[in-house]
Amino acid sequence: MRLNSQDSYKIYISGVGGQGIIKSSIILGEAAIESGLNVVMSEIHGMAQRGGVVFTELKLGNAQSSIIEEGQADLLISFEPMEAVRVMNKSSKETNFVVNTAPIMPFNISNSEFPYPKLEDILTELKSNSNSLFAFNAEKIAEESGNILAMNMVMLGAAAAIEGFPIKKESLIKAMDENLPPNSLDINHKAFEMGYKQVKSRK
Structure with a gap:
């Protein structure tokens, strides 16, 4: 996708600290x-330590x-499934979602009524x-690539395969x-390619 001078492409990334x-x-x-694209990026919101909510x-x-x-996000990438729901206010019927299906349970879930x-x-x-x-288990794919810590590169690879994604x-x-x-x-190159194929194979 080539952006003209009046266009912008909006990416929202959500998940938890440590991902x-x-x-x-x-x-x-x-x-x-x-x-060749102009970029404006937010500061990191939330708590970046393991388990805290993080979004950019x-x-x-x-x-x-x-x-x-x-309602204006073009692409929503969520590293944790429930976090995708939490930020759905940023999406619309025109938004593409890339979601890791491996959940991270909040530490207090056992005591919650929800x-x-x-x-x-x-x-x-x-x-x-x-x-x-x-939606796919990016942690499992990362493990298959050689290291579960490469999960974020699985997600980037998947995003790169989305129709209209403007970054080469x-x-x-x-x-x-x-x-x-x-x-x-x-390992990270392999993880990226495996994520890319996850999306390409479904088109």
């Missing part, structure tokens, strides 16, 4: 610049503010309120190479 969301956002931002917002192209208005929803109910809700939903795949790979430890690149 590599911050690193993923940095890679996306640098790859967008490499692709990126606007590519014609944008002044990084804040994505309600148990964690069934995954099939979460996915039904997302599917009925989106343009397309690509080659630019994402270059940004990965510049921001990840050299001894992890083989």
Whole structure:
């Protein structure tokens, strides 16, 4: 997708601390610049330690503010299924979703009167309120690639395969190479390609 001077492409990323969301956002931002796009990115909101809610917002192209208005996200990437539901106010029937289906249960769920929803109910809700939903167990794919910590690169690979995604795949790979430890690149490249194929194979 080529953005004209009046267009912007809005990406909202949600999940919990420890899933590599911050690193993923940095890679996306640098790859967008490499692709010749203007980038405005939010500060990280929430708590970045393990278990705290984390989200970032990126606007590519014609944008002044990084804040994505309600119903305006073009792509919502959620590293945790319930977090996708939590931020659905940012989406519309035109939004594409990429969702990791492996849940992270809140520490206080056992004492709550509201148990964690069934995954099939979460996915039904997302599917009925989106343009397309690509949901898969990114943790399992990362393990198959060689390291569960590569889950965030599985998610980036999947995002890169979404129709209309404006960042060049080659630019994402270059940004990965510049921001990840050299001894992890083989695994992360494999994870990225496996995520990319998850989406491409469903089209």
